[in-house]
Amino acid sequence: MKLVALATLAFTATLWSAETLTAPPAMHWADTSRGRPLAKDPSVVRFKDRVLMYYSIPPFGDKRADDGWAIGIAESRDLDHWTKVGELLPAQECDRKGLCAPGAWVHEGRVHLFYQTYGNGPKDAICHAWSEDGVTFTREPTNPIFSPSGAWTAGRAIDAEVTPLGDRLLLFFATRDPAMKVQMVGVAGAPLASDFSRAQWRQLVDGPVLKPELPWERLCIEAPTVVRRGDTLWMFYAGGYNNEPQQIGVATSRDGLTWTRFSDQPLLANGAPEAWNASESGHPGVFADRDGRTHLFYQGNRDKGRTWYLSRVEIEWTTSGPVVKR
Numbered sequence: 592m593k594l595v596a597l598a599t600l601a602f603t604a605t606l607w608s609a610e611t612l613t614a615p616p617a618m619h620w621a622d623t624s625r626g627r628p629l630a631k632d633p634s635v636v637r638f639k640d641r642v643l644m645y646y647s648i649p650p651f652g653d654k655r656a657d658d659g660w661a662i663g664i665a666e667s668r669d670l671d672h673w674t675k676v677g678e679l680l681p682a683q684e685c686d687r688k689g690l691c692a693p694g695a696w697v698h699e700g701r702v703h704l705f706y707q708t709y710g711n712g713p714k715d716a717i718c719h720a721w722s723e724d725g726v727t728f729t730r731e732p733t734n735p736i737f738s739p740s741g742a743w744t745a746g747r748a749i750d751a752e753v754t755p756l757g758d759r760l761l762l763f764f765a766t767r768d769p770a771m772k773v774q775m776v777g778v779a780g781a782p783l784a785s786d787f788s789r790a791q792w793r794q795l796v797d798g799p800v801l802k803p804e805l806p807w808e809r810l811c812i813e814a815p816t817v818v819r820r821g822d823t824l825w826m827f828y829a830g831g832y833n834n835e836p837q838q839i840g841v842a843t844s845r846d847g848l849t850w851t852r853f854s855d856q857p858l859l860a861n862g863a864p865e866a867w868n869a870s871e872s873g874h875p876g877v878f879a880d881r882d883g884r885t886h887l888f889y890q891g892n893r894d895k896g897r898t899w900y901l902s903r904v905e906i907e908w909t910t911s912g913p914v915v916k917r
Contacts, residue, residue, distance in 0.1 A: 647691035659689025705751035775799035836861035837873030
């Protein structure tokens with residue numbers, strides 16, 4: 592994977608690190624419905640007259656039927672304060688152990704939600720559901736719709752993200768190597784005019800499009816989230832497993848298949864020891880609003896995952912690329 596040198600790019604992005612966030616930011620939100628503040632894996636869209644956020648919530652843990660990881664739904668008027676409005680619970684055989692890590696996309700008057708099954712190890716896969724109101728979803732009967740193949744992967748697919756490019760919809764996902772040790776990102780595609788059922792998807796690259804190579808990425812690149820600006824795709828991704836710490840980097844592509852890192856440093860790092868995000872700043876979800884502003888939602892905590900909060904920063908676009916707005 593080609594690295595673009597900082598000097599070549601005149602890279603001026605803010606490294607959001609130890610001295611920057613010592614107190615909770617304006618958005619510091621978690622779902623408390625399971626008995627502790629915990630929300631992960633944010634994905635935000637504007638749909639009709641609402642801004643909706645989809646995120647992961649843990650099991651209740653009280654041995655109730657069909658209790659597993661699930662997806663929460665919240666709405667906001669200012670992007671900082673959120674009110675929960677719904678849940679997507681296990682309902683199909685493939686997700687009976689749980690579902691999580693949603694990737695939301697608005698298309699032709701519907702919210703399409705791509706998400707993963709949970710608790711099946713190398714057999715976890717990507718599913719699809721859609722909604723007319725953003726809260727009540729219809730599941731795809733052929734779920735799960737996609738898992739990767741080849742000697743490079745264990746067959747697992749998690750952390751779905753979709754973006755249209757030309758006449759097809761690109762599906763980015765995280766997978767692991769056959770030993771289930773190294774996490775990396777792959778890509779599949781389906782015709783944009785299709786119903787996105789299982790038969791429509793094809794793996795586009797026989798191998799990862801982005802894999803961990805930098806020291807701070809350790810053995811994990813996951814949670815790809817993509818925004819298009821002009822003819823360039825910008826991917827924000829998580830490097831490092833949860834709380835190692837996980838931090839957020841950036842890569843670019845013209846075709847969605849070949850990616851180049853924007854920098855060899857994270858754009859958004861974890862905080863200082865006393866900060867709310869001391870353990871990590873991870874699992875990004877990019878939101879390009881219709882007013883032209885770009886927001887990066889992400890998860891963090893200071894207690895190695897006993898709690899998880901969601902927050903956001905605004906991204907500014909310079910001639911070189913994205914920077915975190917102070």
